[in-house]
Amino acid sequence: MTDLSKKKCVACDGNIPPFDTSEIHKYLKKVDGWNVKSNEDKSFYLIKKFKFKDFKESQNFVNEISKISEDENHHPDISFGWGYCEVKIYTHAIKGLAESDFVLAAKIDKIN
Numbered sequence: 001m002t003d004l005s006k007k008k009c010v011a012c013d014g015n016i017p018p019f020d021t022s023e024i025h026k027y028l029k030k031v032d033g034w035n036v037k038s039n040e041d042k043s044f045y046l047i048k049k050f051k052f053k054d055f056k057e058s059q060n061f062v063n064e065i066s067k068i069s070e071d072e073n074h075h076p077d078i079s080f081g082w083g084y085c086e087v088k089i090y091t092h093a094i095k096g097l098a099e100s101d102f103v104l105a106a107k108i109d110k111i112n
Helices: 021-028 055-072 099-109
Strands: 035-038 044-051 077-081 084-089
Touching: 021 099, 044 099, 055 077, 055 084, 055 099, 084 099
Parallel strands: none
Antiparallel strands: 035 044, 044 084, 077 084
């Protein structure tokens, strides 16, 4: 199985279709603990909540995600506070999921 964390996110110009559910399930097996949910428009996204012992650990984690996101030019939605961080990933240009979303998820999992 290919280690997604070693791949590079590829910028999406919107000219590819989003993954269908069979592709999503195939890639979901390659990341740890991420869930797939859908928006009101039925587009899919990845989401995962991380837990920490305090605010500073959460903030440090967010800072690490920020570095990876800039390096990969792929930016998730992040919310965090005391003891938690929630990360939502999807490809805005296609309003759904593509391989790069799973690559970013795998890279984020390598932080801990």
